[in-house]
Amino acid sequence: MLSRLGSALATAIVIGFGMFVVASLLLGREGGQIYIFGATINLYEITNLLLQLTVITIAVTILLGIFNLFSVHLRRVGQRAGGWVYSVVLIVSAAAVLVLWIIGRQDVNRVLLDTVQLSVESALSGLIVFALVYGAYRMMRRRVTWSAVLFTLALLVILIGSLPLPQIAWLTDFRAWLLAVPVSAGARGILLGIALATVVTAVRVLIGQDRSYRE
Amino acid sequence: MESTTQVLTTLIILFTLVCSVIVTQFIRRRSTSFPMRAIPAYDSIPMMTGAAVEAGRPIHVSLGSTGLGGSSTPLTLASAELFYQVTTRNLSGSTVLTLSDPSALPVAYGTLRHAYATRRERLGNSTVRWYPNGERSLSFAAALTGVLGDDKVSGNVLVGSFGPEIALVLEAATRRRQSSIAGSADLDGQAVAYGMADQVLIGEELFVAGAYLGGSATQRGSIVTLDLLRWLLILAILIAAANSLREPVIQALTQAGGG
Numbered sequence: 001m002l003s004r005l006g007s008a009l010a011t012a013i014v015i016g017f018g019m020f021v022v023a024s025l026l027l028g029r030e031g032g033q034i035y036i037f038g039a040t041i042n043l044y045e046i047t048n049l050l051l052q053l054t055v056i057t058i059a060v061t062i063l064l065g066i067f068n069l070f071s072v073h074l075r076r077v078g079q080r081a082g083g084w085v086y087s088v089v090l091i092v093s094a095a096a097v098l099v100l101w102i103i104g105r106q107d108v109n110r111v112l113l114d115t116v117q118l119s120v121e122s123a124l125s126g127l128i129v130f131a132l133v134y135g136a137y138r139m140m141r142r143r144v145t146w147s148a149v150l151f152t153l154a155l156l157v158i159l160i161g162s163l164p165l166p167q168i169a170w171l172t173d174f175r176a177w178l179l180a181v182p183v184s185a186g187a188r189g190i191l192l193g194i195a196l197a198t199v200v201t202a203v204r205v206l207i208g209q210d211r212s213y214r215e
Numbered sequence: 216m217e218s219t220t221q222v223l224t225t226l227i228i229l230f231t232l233v234c235s236v237i238v239t240q241f242i243r244r245r246s247t248s249f250p251m252r253a254i255p256a257y258d259s260i261p262m263m264t265g266a267a268v269e270a271g272r273p274i275h276v277s278l279g280s281t282g283l284g285g286s287s288t289p290l291t292l293a294s295a296e297l298f299y300q301v302t303t304r305n306l307s308g309s310t311v312l313t314l315s316d317p318s319a320l321p322v323a324y325g326t327l328r329h330a331y332a333t334r335r336e337r338l339g340n341s342t343v344r345w346y347p348n349g350e351r352s353l354s355f356a357a358a359l360t361g362v363l364g365d366d367k368v369s370g371n372v373l374v375g376s377f378g379p380e381i382a383l384v385l386e387a388a389t390r391r392r393q394s395s396i397a398g399s400a401d402l403d404g405q406a407v408a409y410g411m412a413d414q415v416l417i418g419e420e421l422f423v424a425g426a427y428l429g430g431s432a433t434q435r436g437s438i439v440t441l442d443l444l445r446w447l448l449i450l451a452i453l454i455a456a457a458n459s460l461r462e463p464v465i466q467a468l469t470q471a472g473g474g
Binding site for chain 2: 022026027028054055058061062064065068069071072075076081082083086117120121124125127128131132134135136138139151155187189190191192193194196197198199200201202203204205206207209210
C-alpha cells in the first residue's frame with residue numbers, strides 16, 4: 001500500500017514538474033510571465049531554479065559513484081574474486097588521487113594523468129583498428145549478405161581512399177562523394193529516428209506512461 | 216527560443232501527446248491491431264537469458280556513457296527498461312550492470328531493485344558497477360573487457376551511448392564466445408556495433424524495448440506514435456524537396472518552351 005502510494009506520488013511529481021518546465025521553456029522569458037493577485041511571477045525564472053537544483057542533485061551522484069566504486073572493489077578483494085589484484089590497484093590508485101587532491105598536490109595528479117592514463121589510452125586506441133579489421137573479417141565469415149558486402153566495400157573505399165597516392169585520385173574523389181552524400185544521408189536518417197524516438201519517450205515519461213524511474 | 220521553433224516544438228509535443236493517448240486506448244480495445252515487425256535483437260533475448268541460466272553465468276548489461284539531466288535522458292530511461300526486461304527473464308541467474316555516468320546510478324539501482332522485487336536476495340552489492348571515465352574514454356572499455364573475463368559472463372547487452380571503443384568490448388566478447396547485442400546513439404559506436412555485434416539495434420530500435428519485450432498497450436502505442444511521426448516527417452521532407460525543386464523545374468520548362 002505504502003509502495004503504491006510512493007509510486008503514485010513519484011509519478012505525480014514527475015508529471016507536475018515535467019509539464020511545468022516544458023510549458024515555461026516553450027513560453028520563453030517574455031511569454032512566461034503570469035499575474036497573480038497583482039504580483040508578477042516569471043515561470044522562466046522558477047524553471048531556471050528547478051534546473052539548477054537538478055544540476056546540483058546530479059553532481060551529488062558522483063559521491064554515490066565513489067561509494068559504489070570502493071564498495072564493489074573492496075568486496076572483490078575481500079572475497080578474492082577473479083581479478084582481485086586489479087581491484088587492489090584500482091582502490092590504491094583512487095585513494096592516492098583523492099588524497100593528493102585533498103592535500104592540494106594537483107601537479108602530481110596531472111603527472112599521473114599525463115604519464116599513465118594517457119599512455120595507456122593511446123595504446124588502447126591503437127588496438128581499436130585491429131579489433132575493427134577483425135570485426136569486418138568476422139562479419140564476412142559469419143554471414144555473407146548484401147549489407148555485409150556493402151559494409152566491407154565501403155570500409156575498404158574509405159581506408160584506401162585516404163591514402164595520399166596520385167594514382168588513385170579517382171578513388172579519393174569517390175570517397176569524398178561517398179562520405180558527403182550516401183553516408184551523410186544515412187547518418188541523418190539514423191539521427192532523425194533517434195530524435196523522434198527521444199521525443200516520444202520524453203512525452204511518455206511526461207504523461208506518466210513510462211515509469212522507468214519507479215521501483 | 217525562436218518563435219517558429221517554439222511553435223513547431225509545441226505542435227510536435229502536442230501531436231505526440233494526443234497520438235500516444237488515443238492509440239493506447241485503441242490498442243487496449245483491439246490488442247491485435249498494429250502488428251509489429253520483428254527485430255532480431257529483441258527476438259534473441261529469451262535465447263540469451265536461457266543460455267545464461269543454463270550455464271549458471273551472469274548477463275552483462277551496460278549503459279555506456281548515457282546519464283540523466285542531458286539530451287540522453289530518454290535514452291537512459293529506454294535502456295533501463297530494456298535491462299529491466301532482460302533481468303526479469305533472468306531472475307534465476309544474475310545480472311551485472313555497468314555504467315560510466317554517475318547520474319545514471321539511481322536509475323540503475325532502481326531498475327534492478329524493481330526487477331528483483333520478488334527475489335531481493337539475488338541483488339548483490341556488486342550488481343551495479345560504476346567505472347568512471349570521460350566522454351569517449353577508453354578506460355571504460357578496458358574495464359568492461361575485465362568484467363567479461365573476471366565474471367565469466369554468458370552474454371552482453373550494450374545499449375546506450377558508446378563510441379568506437381565498443382570495438383574492444385565486442386572483440387573480447389567474441390574471443391570468449393559470449394553472445395552480444397549492441398546499439399549506440401553515437402554514430403561511430405553504432406557503425407562499429409553493426410560490424411562486430413551478434414545482434415544490433417539501430418536508431419529508434421534502441422527505444423522500443425518495452426513494447427517488444429513488455430508488450431503493454433501503452434508501450435505498443437508509443438511505437439505507433441513513432442511510426443506516425445516518421446511518416447509525417449517523410450511527408451514534410453518530400454514537400455520541402457518538391458518545393459525547392461519547383462522553381463528550377465519551372466525555369467527549365469520555360470526555357471525549353473521558349474527555345
